[in-house]
Amino acid sequence: MTNSISEVVDADVILVCGSNTTETHPVIGAQIRQAVNRGAKLIVADPREIPLAEEAEVFLPIRPGTNVALLNGMMNVIINEGLLDKEYVENRTEGFDELWEIVKEYTADKVGMICGIDPEDLKKAARLYATAERAPIFYAMGITQHTTGTAGVMSTANLALLCGKVGKYGCGVNPLRGQNNVQGACDMGCLPGDYTGYQKVANPEARAKFEAFWGVPLPSKPGLTITEILSGAETGDIRCLYIMGENPMVSDANLHHVEQALRRCELLIVQDIFLTETAELADVVLPAACYAEKEGTFTNTERRVQRIRAAVDAPGESREDWIILSEIMSRLGYENSFTSPREILEEIAQITPSYGGFSYDRLEKEQPQWPCPSPEHPGTPILHTAKFSRGERAIFKPSPYMPAAEQPDEHYPFILTTGRILYQYHTRTMTGKSDDINRIAGRSFVEIHPTDAAKKGIAQGDQVKVASRRGEVIVEARVTERVSEGVIFMPFHFAEAPANRLTNNVVDPISKIPEYKVCSAQVQAL
Amino acid sequence: MLNLVVDGQPVQVEKGSTILQACEKMGIEVPTLCYLKHLAPEGACRICAVEVQGVKNLQFACAALCSEGMEVTTMNERIAGFRRIVIELLLANHDADCFSCPAVGSCELYKLAMDYGIEKSRFKRTKKPRPKDETSEFFNYDPAKCILCRRCVRTCNEIQSNRTLSLRDRGVRTSVSLPFGKVFKDSSCVSCGNCVSACPTGALTTKASKHYRSWELTRTRTTCPYCGVGCQMDLLVKEGKVVGVEPADGPANPGILCVKGKFAYRFIGHPDRLKTPLIRKDGVLSPASWDQALDYVAEGIKRIKEESGPQAIAGFASARATNEDNYVFMKMMRAAIGTNNVDHCARL
Numbered sequence: 001m002t003n004s005i006s007e008v009v010d011a012d013v014i015l016v017c018g019s020n021t022t023e024t025h026p027v028i029g030a031q032i033r034q035a036v037n038r039g040a041k042l043i044v045a046d047p048r049e050i051p052l053a054e055e056a057e058v059f060l061p062i063r064p065g066t067n068v069a070l071l072n073g074m075m076n077v078i079i080n081e082g083l084l085d086k087e088y089v090e091n092r093t094e095g096f097d098e099l100w101e102i103v104k105e106y107t108a109d110k111v112g113m114i115c116g117i118d119p120e121d122l123k124k125a126a127r128l129y130a131t132a133e134r135a136p137i138f139y140a141m142g143i144t145q146h147t148t149g150t151a152g153v154m155s156t157a158n159l160a161l162l163c164g165k166v167g168k169y170g171c172g173v174n175p176l177r178g179q180n181n182v183q184g185a186c187d188m189g190c191l192p193g194d195y196t197g198y199q200k201v202a203n204p205e206a207r208a209k210f211e212a213f214w215g216v217p218l219p220s221k222p223g224l225t226i227t228e229i230l231s232g233a234e235t236g237d238i239r240c241l242y243i244m245g246e247n248p249m250v251s252d253a254n255l256h257h258v259e260q261a262l263r264r265c266e267l268l269i270v271q272d273i274f275l276t277e278t279a280e281l282a283d284v285v286l287p288a289a290c291y292a293e294k295e296g297t298f299t300n301t302e303r304r305v306q307r308i309r310a311a312v313d314a315p316g317e318s319r320e321d322w323i324i325l326s327e328i329m330s331r332l333g334y335e336n337s338f339t340s341p342r343e344i345l346e347e348i349a350q351i352t353p354s355y356g357g358f359s360y361d362r363l364e365k366e367q368p369q370w371p372c373p374s375p376e377h378p379g380t381p382i383l384h385t386a387k388f389s390r391g392e393r394a395i396f397k398p399s400p401y402m403p404a405a406e407q408p409d410e411h412y413p414f415i416l417t418t419g420r421i422l423y424q425y426h427t428r429t430m431t432g433k434s435d436d437i438n439r440i441a442g443r444s445f446v447e448i449h450p451t452d453a454a455k456k457g458i459a460q461g462d463q464v465k466v467a468s469r470r471g472e473v474i475v476e477a478r479v480t481e482r483v484s485e486g487v488i489f490m491p492f493h494f495a496e497a498p499a500n501r502l503t504n505n506v507v508d509p510i511s512k513i514p515e516y517k518v519c520s521a522q523v524q525a526l
Numbered sequence: 527m528l529n530l531v532v533d534g535q536p537v538q539v540e541k542g543s544t545i546l547q548a549c550e551k552m553g554i555e556v557p558t559l560c561y562l563k564h565l566a567p568e569g570a571c572r573i574c575a576v577e578v579q580g581v582k583n584l585q586f587a588c589a590a591l592c593s594e595g596m597e598v599t600t601m602n603e604r605i606a607g608f609r610r611i612v613i614e615l616l617l618a619n620h621d622a623d624c625f626s627c628p629a630v631g632s633c634e635l636y637k638l639a640m641d642y643g644i645e646k647s648r649f650k651r652t653k654k655p656r657p658k659d660e661t662s663e664f665f666n667y668d669p670a671k672c673i674l675c676r677r678c679v680r681t682c683n684e685i686q687s688n689r690t691l692s693l694r695d696r697g698v699r700t701s702v703s704l705p706f707g708k709v710f711k712d713s714s715c716v717s718c719g720n721c722v723s724a725c726p727t728g729a730l731t732t733k734a735s736k737h738y739r740s741w742e743l744t745r746t747r748t749t750c751p752y753c754g755v756g757c758q759m760d761l762l763v764k765e766g767k768v769v770g771v772e773p774a775d776g777p778a779n780p781g782i783l784c785v786k787g788k789f790a791y792r793f794i795g796h797p798d799r800l801k802t803p804l805i806r807k808d809g810v811l812s813p814a815s816w817d818q819a820l821d822y823v824a825e826g827i828k829r830i831k832e833e834s835g836p837q838a839i840a841g842f843a844s845a846r847a848t849n850e851d852n853y854v855f856m857k858m859m860r861a862a863i864g865t866n867n868v869d870h871c872a873r874l
């Protein structure tokens with residue numbers, strides 16, 4: 001997030017696009033509703049009529065995979081009606097002409113057709129957003145999990161820049177990160193091309209710095225992404241895979257392919273707190289302590305670093321992840337000098353400029369947001385107030401709309417979109433252990449529009465077969481107007497009927513994120 | 527800034543401060559019941575009554591604003607007598623079966639009654655309580671213990687903004703209730719439990735709280751392990767087991783949690799947790815010692831590295847592990863193994 005969560009209660013207009021906030025980030029959802037209680041106007045763009053849509057001033061039930069067209073359409077209206085922030089565009093941005101070159105094609109009528117919405121609603125949304133003083137954009141996987149995910153992310157930034165809503169209180173572009181420490185895992189350099197704090201592997205200076213700090217030569221070639229690693233495992237190029245605390249056997253697209261890849265791996269090491277679906281395929285399973293049993297830090301979606309603390313002992317012989325990893329490193333001939341998480345954060349702070357100001361002592365008293373380069377630095381609640389990371393000006397990076405990789409056809413006439421629900425989390429490794437939660441939301445389902453259900457002879461609660469080009473699952477039908485005609489929705493949490501057996505693992509060319517949010521499917525009554 | 531005098535001591539506060547805020551600043555304790563930090567003050571329960579010189583009626587500290595030159599008295603005979611009556615009226619409509627109450631030890635009404643030396647109310651019950659609602663999977667509502675402070679209703683409406691709760695019927699049958707007389711199970715309730723955390727008595731209690739008393743607990747401040755909001759919360763531990771969670775006031779969460787943070791803690795000490803390393807032998811994962819498992823891993827990595835180079839090895843770090851664990855993972859892949867093939871589920 002460029003801005004802080006607590007700012008949302010002071011917003012005038014809030015644009016929520018591709019985020020079912022009250023279910024996936026409920027405490028932010030609650031604060032969005034607080035803002036609405038205080039008079040803020042809400043714009044919701046989502047293929048489903050999510051709970052927030054009920055309170056929206058404008059609800060845009062867009063066809064899955066059409067975010068870029070929608071955002072281009074909003075910018076078209078804003079520029080045509082002269083509602084852009086001319087001063088900001090002039091002083092703080094570059095590439096306006098290139099932006100116009102692309103968005104000029106996206107008239108409200110055309111976008112209405114592409115997205116399946118009323119052009120007047122699009123205009124209304126554009127005007128509301130552009131003329132508001134404080135207007136944050138919130139988005140989540142509804143924007144990113146597409147083959148055009150990067151274009152979607154860029155387009156939200158374009159829209160905010162065009163209206164001068166970056167670097168100001170109560171505004172910004174605010175991606176909501178799905179898992180508690182996705183932000184931290186990225187910050188820590190668990191990315192094939194980045195060391196900590198986004199210092200690039202490909203940059204010889206950064207590499208030299210890490211080589212000197214760690215005292216070993218380091219590879220210069222950026223590594224492979226998850227999707228590439230799995231393909232590599234399938235072809236035999238990747239022979240050993242070490243998985244810590246992830247469950248790709250439920251969470252990844254095209255599960256059939258994932259399973260083949262993991263089975264082909266000669267040495268599959270899984271370190272986790274439960275024997276997950278993935279761990280069941282492992283050659284070695286290492287038992288880890290969970291968050292309630294150890295010291296450490298998480299970095300939340302607003303870049304805030306906060307402590308976790310040990311409340312209970314880890315069960316049996318399970319150990320903290322860092323201890324297991326250090327033991328292995330030492331067997332591989334590399335000795336770490338640290339003896340506690342506190343000292344690890346000290347090492348991170350030394351080598352990572354944006355984390356330079358963090359220490360366990362300081363985090364007892366305050367929990368600043370990075371960049372926080374020194375112990376005296378107060379942290380950064382709002383990014384880009386005076387400068388952008390690449391210099392004085394931000395560049396517009398416009399993209400034309402491109403349809404999703406799979407389009408409905410005769411055999412697979414529905415668009416299947418996937419997501420999360422309030423009561424479950426990710427692959428249910430953790431939430432699935434609470435019986436009370438499972439009694440409320442223990443089984444998978446597919447949402448289907450009443451008209452489609454009637455055509456297919458499907459009634460509420462029927463077991464149905466949902467199939468795509470990659471596989472099929474049997475789930476319970478929920479007949480509801482939350483989804484539009486031609487669209488079906490499934491949560492991805494459930495290993496018994498995994499939505500990801502159906503999803504398409506074709507990825508965005510830049511971010512490599514699979515297109516979880518759109519694939520073509522068919523539904524049949526059983 | 528405003529200057530005022532509280533209990534004979536001068537104090538400066540910002541304009542717009544309430545008398546309660548002035549007292550808090552000075553460390554003077556004024557009892558409250560209906561007041562909660564993130565809710566708009568109502569002055570409804572009247573327990574925070576104080577005297578302001580020159581004003582005839584007692585003022586309610588949580589709602590009354592400070593003014594220049596104000597002189598406030600927070601305790602004298604008149605105030606204590608007034609508070610005693612307030613407490614006795616509340617007690618009259620509160621089933622004080624403390625022996626079997628899950629809130630024993632944390633009940634704010636009990637503490638007030640003790641502080642003011644009240645063992646029994648002089649008044650008779652005036653309200654006929656509605657039946658209990660135990661239909662939520664996570665908590666129970668017992669109207670016979672409800673003192674109508676509205677903390678739950680306001681939390682549900684103003685903070686959680688879910689508008690599930692309201693006060694139904696005026697007068698003798700007033701009670702906290704759900705629209706259309708529904709029960710929790712069939713209502714719009716999202717099971718966040720924030721109303722329960724807000725309740726000062728045993729009217730709203732988690733189902734799990736039957737099994738512990740507040741004095742048996744230790745509390746550990748931590749960060750929710752689920753979504754990226756990063757809510758701050760306290761783990762409640764009894765005899766080495768996490769038995770509950772309470773919201774803390776964090777930078778990202780104004781004293782609230784969602785159902786996952788509040789109630790999905792059972793995985794922590796779950797019997798299915800992995801307790802020993804496992805190595806696959808003859809196709810079956812079998813228990814092994816740490817030394818066996820670590821040697822197996824290290825030797826496997828070394829062998830593959832020698833045969834096919836470090837690029838044949840890859841690792842997935844975790845979007846759920848700590849920064850420290852992820853840092854060491856990435857360092858292992860790069861510095862000890864020699865590959866940049868490290869990624870995690872950022873994309874999910």
Ligand code: SF4
Pocket residue numbers: 681682686688689690691714715716717718719720721722
């Ligand atoms: S649990 Fe949450 S949503 Fe349900 S009544 Fe209480 S505050 Fe409202």
Ligand code: SF4
Pocket residue numbers: 025026027028750751752753754755756757779782783784785786787788
């Ligand atoms: S309590 Fe709910 S909203 Fe808060 S961090 Fe946990 S999962 Fe997210």
